[in-house]
Amino acid sequence: MEEMTRDGLALGDRGSPESAIRARQLRKSYGGFVALDGIDLDIPRGAICGLIGPNGAGKTTVLKSLVGLCDAGGDLSVIGHDPRLAREALMQDACFIADVGVLPKSLRVIDVLDYVDDVHPKFDREKALRFLSTTDIDLRKRVKALSKGMVTQLHLALVMAIDVELLILDEPTLGLDIIYRQEFYDRLLTQFYDGRQTIVISTHQVEEIESLLSHLIFISHGKIVFSTEMEALQRRFVEVAVTPENFSLADELKPIHARSTLGGKDYLFEIDDDEQATPDRRQFERLGRVSTPSVADVFLAKLGGGHE
């Protein structure tokens, strides 16, 4: 992925073997509804990429396309496979967690383990059992008897025990309380990710995954509206807490977003590559306290309609 891109592209080293995911003009419609409107993607191997967008933006359709569960048009390569033609081969090296409710409810926990052990050549049963032994999950219980948090723990145990190159998570912590959500991401980072795998996460709870991400993609109405590396995001955007006497000066610097706060406004500025076109950082410091904006702030600025 290129350091900074705009206008609906998330491009990097086109067609490079380093790309875990490469898509060109990915399209999908349901009847008259266009879910994906010509999306291009390049996600490098080893990246932890957040796919952020409002409800109905097309996040799930993108993720389902990546694992061959949705018949999207366009060019698509996921860790060297076309998921539409070789889903079985792809899923030997990729895992997908759709959301917390998808494990088969009628099976016992041990049955699920047995099944994955039988059908997945890269599943390490002992590793899954070790992980489960650190939880309160009873192996003889049926999935429907587990709490949402436990189901997620079970799913995570299965995924972490599979030696995969790509992990795709679609709202994996939806409906969980904050303790389970935090534990989920902690374990993902400490017990699964070792820098070799590529992880793509879609979520509404941006603030919870912000610190994990190396790459970021904003999607809206089936199009990518913005994408960047996280390091670049920090260089690229500046948030300034401006007091009322400096509002007019701040407005002259063309903020991309502003929101009222107690006693002032927080202005968000985007610094272009062309330094002639945008002010020096020191100019911002004269306006007020300068900080790095959160992903949620940038998201609101990019998708929320701009200036207040």
Add this chain to the structure above:
Amino acid sequence: MSDSSAVTLAARRWRGLLMREIRENRSLMLYAPCLLVLVAVLLGLRLFTLFSVERQTAAMDLLFNRFEGINALEIAPLLTSAGALNLVFIVGIALSYLATSLYSDRRELSYLFWQSMPISDRATVMSKVVTSVLVIPAIYLAILTLGSIILFISAAVYSFFLGIELNGLVELVSTLSIALGFIGLSAVTAMLWLLPAVGWILLFSAYATRVPLLWAIGGLVALSLFEQVVLSSNTLEAWMASRSSPWQYLVFSLDDLGARLFTYDMLFGAVLGGILISGAILMRRFAD
């Protein structure tokens, strides 16, 4: 990968696929046959107790001594015919299972979990076919055999206390075993003959958004009515009727088995079933 490890992997995968079907359908595949066999055993015992001790003694004497010296292969078909009702149960269980087999995981969204495993849609659908044609008859037969053994041992012990000699024991066991084997073969034969029905139901199970069995039956009725009204013929109805009697599938010998399996009608049914099953695989693929 060596050939042997590829075979081991494939065998494990199929074990996983078939065990999944059994584990997900315990009620239908295990508990329902157990209940049926238990009811049959209890009814048999209840009927037996209605008779006087003299009549019971005579019946046990007949059972254990009438078979002495007989050819088990000649007598077994009688018992097989008596067990024809089991075919109705087996086919009923299999078709009920098929109706929800590709539907229930879509309804509860576990479809996304199953699809996240390295298993093709073809393998998934074929595992349903194998389950209906082989696994369900095998499980039913195992439960039926267990019930027969319990009933047989009870009768032998009771006869022993009545002072009846068990001279025809070996022949009786042989006859029972052969009859059970024929019932098993008949069940598999029936399911193979019903491959068009298997494919038809799977097709609706893979795509219907609710009550797939109703859609499958409704579809057949609609096609049949269409033929009668538009073409003024009833070929479909007659063809379905020609495959609806359990008696026609009863196998009484290995020659019988060959005669029922290797016919053009069977071949036609297998091809039609194959086309419908392929349709179900495609439906599964696009049911997102």
